[in-house]
Amino acid sequence: MPKAVRQLAGHLLRGLVMVWIVTTFTFVLVHEMPGNPVQAQYESLIEKGFSPDAASRQVAVTYGFVPHGSLWSQYGHYLSRLLHFDLGKSVSAQGVSVAKEVASAAKWTIGLVLAGVVLSFALGVVLGVVAAMRRNSRLGDGLSIAGSLLHGVPQYVMALVLVTLLTVKWPLFSTGDVNGLIQPGFNVAYIASIISHAVLPATAFALSSFGGYLLTMKSSVVSVLGDDFILAAELRGLSPGLVFRYISRNAILPLFTVLALSFGFMFGGAVFIESAFNYPGMGALLVSSIGQRDYSEMSGAFLLITVAVILANIVADLLYTVVDPRVRRASGT
Amino acid sequence: MTMTAGSGDPLVTAAVVGGGPSVQIRDLTVAYRIAGRDMAAVAGIDLELPPGSITGLVGESGSGKSTLALALLGAVQKPGRITTGSIEIDGVGDVVTLAPKAVRKARGAQIGYVFQAAQNSLNPLKTVGRQLLDLAKSHDVDDKQSLVRQAKSLLERMGLDAGRMLDAYQHELSGGMRQRVGIMFALVLNAHLLVLDEPTTALDMISQANILSIIRDVSTDRALTTLVVTHDIGVVAEVSERIAVMYGGRLVEQGPTTQVLRDPKHPYTRGLIRAIPRLHGDPALAQALPGRPPTLGTTPETGCVFRERCDVFARLQLPACVETDPRPTPIDGDRLVSCHAVASEHQQADREARA
Numbered sequence: 001m002p003k004a005v006r007q008l009a010g011h012l013l014r015g016l017v018m019v020w021i022v023t024t025f026t027f028v029l030v031h032e033m034p035g036n037p038v039q040a041q042y043e044s045l046i047e048k049g050f051s052p053d054a055a056s057r058q059v060a061v062t063y064g065f066v067p068h069g070s071l072w073s074q075y076g077h078y079l080s081r082l083l084h085f086d087l088g089k090s091v092s093a094q095g096v097s098v099a100k101e102v103a104s105a106a107k108w109t110i111g112l113v114l115a116g117v118v119l120s121f122a123l124g125v126v127l128g129v130v131a132a133m134r135r136n137s138r139l140g141d142g143l144s145i146a147g148s149l150l151h152g153v154p155q156y157v158m159a160l161v162l163v164t165l166l167t168v169k170w171p172l173f174s175t176g177d178v179n180g181l182i183q184p185g186f187n188v189a190y191i192a193s194i195i196s197h198a199v200l201p202a203t204a205f206a207l208s209s210f211g212g213y214l215l216t217m218k219s220s221v222v223s224v225l226g227d228d229f230i231l232a233a234e235l236r237g238l239s240p241g242l243v244f245r246y247i248s249r250n251a252i253l254p255l256f257t258v259l260a261l262s263f264g265f266m267f268g269g270a271v272f273i274e275s276a277f278n279y280p281g282m283g284a285l286l287v288s289s290i291g292q293r294d295y296s297e298m299s300g301a302f303l304l305i306t307v308a309v310i311l312a313n314i315v316a317d318l319l320y321t322v323v324d325p326r327v328r329r330a331s332g333t
Numbered sequence: 334m335t336m337t338a339g340s341g342d343p344l345v346t347a348a349v350v351g352g353g354p355s356v357q358i359r360d361l362t363v364a365y366r367i368a369g370r371d372m373a374a375v376a377g378i379d380l381e382l383p384p385g386s387i388t389g390l391v392g393e394s395g396s397g398k399s400t401l402a403l404a405l406l407g408a409v410q411k412p413g414r415i416t417t418g419s420i421e422i423d424g425v426g427d428v429v430t431l432a433p434k435a436v437r438k439a440r441g442a443q444i445g446y447v448f449q450a451a452q453n454s455l456n457p458l459k460t461v462g463r464q465l466l467d468l469a470k471s472h473d474v475d476d477k478q479s480l481v482r483q484a485k486s487l488l489e490r491m492g493l494d495a496g497r498m499l500d501a502y503q504h505e506l507s508g509g510m511r512q513r514v515g516i517m518f519a520l521v522l523n524a525h526l527l528v529l530d531e532p533t534t535a536l537d538m539i540s541q542a543n544i545l546s547i548i549r550d551v552s553t554d555r556a557l558t559t560l561v562v563t564h565d566i567g568v569v570a571e572v573s574e575r576i577a578v579m580y581g582g583r584l585v586e587q588g589p590t591t592q593v594l595r596d597p598k599h600p601y602t603r604g605l606i607r608a609i610p611r612l613h614g615d616p617a618l619a620q621a622l623p624g625r626p627p628t629l630g631t632t633p634e635t636g637c638v639f640r641e642r643c644d645v646f647a648r649l650q651l652p653a654c655v656e657t658d659p660r661p662t663p664i665d666g667d668r669l670v671s672c673h674a675v676a677s678e679h680q681q682a683d684r685e686a687r688a
């Protein structure tokens with residue numbers, strides 16, 4: 001399938017360009033930040049008695065570029081460090097590499113986002129089908145209205161409401177820090193801990209985004225119901241169960257596009273939701289790094305979120321190709 | 334006085350000889366409920382499909398042909414329903430009163446339907462073969478291999494590469510192929526009644542001719558009772574033995590195709606034929622029928638539904654045309670015409686002959 005390969009290559013190329021744009025953006029951001037943090041660290045090191053040489057080496061370790069020289073040479077230095085997956089060192093947690101910190105936060109966030117997406121997707125699809133089938137009844141109307149109302153509630157509002165209701169008013173869940181002693185990885189303690197801490201944030205994700213799936217699924221089912229091949233299947237005497245499967249499979253296709261978009265939405269939402277629930281993911285990392293003006297950590301988190309969104313988009317797109325034979329076979333010949 | 338010339342003894346004998354099921358539609362009315370009112374799209378129709386014959390149902394778009402065809406399968410679409418009448422199908426029973434599950438089972442098994450939009454009659458996400466297996470599952474067919482064999486032989490019979498067809502998705506098939514695959518699906522379970530709604534409408538000229546000859550051959554081979562629904566009287570002229578002309582939800586004329594085309598009685602039938610040069614020979618004389626067919630809302634409630642476009646009414650202004658809906662009158666033995674002018678002319682001729 002040379003065309004499929006070409007398609008994938010195109011995706012990756014576009015992804016790389018996006019990553020490049022984001023890295024350039026963070027470089028400029030850190031560089032042009034009021035009070036220039038790079039210059040500030042350099043000067044404070046000099047004050048502490050570092051030699052200019054040692055100080056600039058130290059700054060380069062932190063931010064990934066030397067504090068002087070032309071803008072272009074600083075930029076080049078920065079990019080070459082990135083190519084070695086060196087995101088610099090954290091300023092707030094002295095000596096810890098940003099790459100390590102971001103990676104460990106990412107593990108928590110990816111679990112949460114996946115849970116949120118799966119939950120909201122399943123909920124939206126099932127309720128969307130019900131809303132479409134019962135579209136002339138109160139149940140159908142109610143579901144559609146609930147869907148569009150919840151769809152309009154921003155994620156951070158949803159998160160705050162859940163926090164207030166379920167941890168303060170009726171303290172069913174704790175928002176304490178995840179046990180720092182647990183090794184992230186594929187072990188029971190980690191997974192159990194993720195589950196107990198992820199229930200609320202995942203619910204917040206699901207509640208604030210299933211409405212979109214519900215509405216898309218409903219309109220998609222209604223449009224498939226009017227398609228010729230559904231009547232044709234009924235006129236062939238196909239059993240109601242099979243007709244239902246024909247409808248749902250075809251109706252779910254447009255949702256993959258929404259799925260791709262929602263991954264970005266989810267990672268973005270992680271910023272608010274994680275900090276509301278004190279959940280140790282990338283969003284919380286980003287927020288705390290901003291609070292502590294830890295620019296190297298901030299740009300690292302920012303970069304990783306970008307990469308995650310791009311990868312999720314590619315996966316969703318490939319998924320679509322696999323599910324729809326019109327796309328799959330067209331790319332085969 | 335004989336009321337229904339079409340349902341005489343000859344047909345009953347034919348049913349015994351032909352063996353396949355015949356269809357008997359009596360006083361069928363199908364109405365769509367629009368803005369709280371039942372609007373009849375098919376009004377009080379009597380029609381019989383002799384076993385082993387091909388009948389062509391013609392009429393302009395909107396005359397109720399598809400509604401009638403769907404009624405045969407108990408599949409009138411919302412907000413429509415059958416309000417009166419019966420549809421007796423041999424080997425199935427009265428579709429109007431049959432339990433929904435029995436109707437579902439009869440579709441595909443005894444009654445094959447080729448959809449008006451056969452171009453899009455397949456699930457785009459499944460191969461033809463997979464959909465064939467779905468059909469088997471729905472109709473409790475245990476011997477799937479023989480079903481596949483049957484499908485292949487039908488496809489080959491229609492000049493297709495059977496293996497390739499079963500592996501294909503709808504979007505990989507041409508219009509003509511899709512139509513033939515549609516016919517395969519309609520017949521693979523050995524239906525004896527075949528209903529085709531506009532089987533050639535979306536096709537190019539060559540595929541049209543091809544499909545028509547396939548319909549003719551397959552119907553003869555399998556002794557099918559076939560109903561071909563079309564707005565194109567040329568199609569009917571080519572395949573059907575009998576013709577039924579529909580206008581505004583009524584059957585205005587029916588009879589053997591050759592007789593009706595040679596000597597159309599109803600002013601509407603005459604108009605239809607005049608509009609088609611290849612049927613009456615002289616392209617220079619082709620004349621489109623003036624005016625437009627009625628829609629559900631504009632169908633006259635009393636009198637003849639055709640009178641506003643009728644040249645005979647324009648000339649004679651018979652009061653009956655405004656007052657009563659003309660009933661089918663038997664003419665020349667095997668023909669039925671619903672027209673006041675034709676009926677009175679016929680009576681007069683009868684009286685003169687007797688005198």
Ligand SMILES: Nc1ncnc2c1ncn2[C@@H]1O[C@H](COP(=O)(O)OP(=O)(O)O)[C@@H](O)[C@H]1O
Nearest residue numbers: 365374394395396397398399400410411628629
């Ligand atoms: N589902 C429906 N709802 C309302 N009106 C319908 C529906 N289907 C058909 N009709 C109306 O019934 C009349 C007959 O339609 P149809 O049977 O499709 O005619 P034909 O097949 O001869 O073109 C038309 O006036 C059409 O507008």
Ligand SMILES: [Mg+2]
Nearest residue numbers: 398399400449
């Ligand atoms: Mg039609």
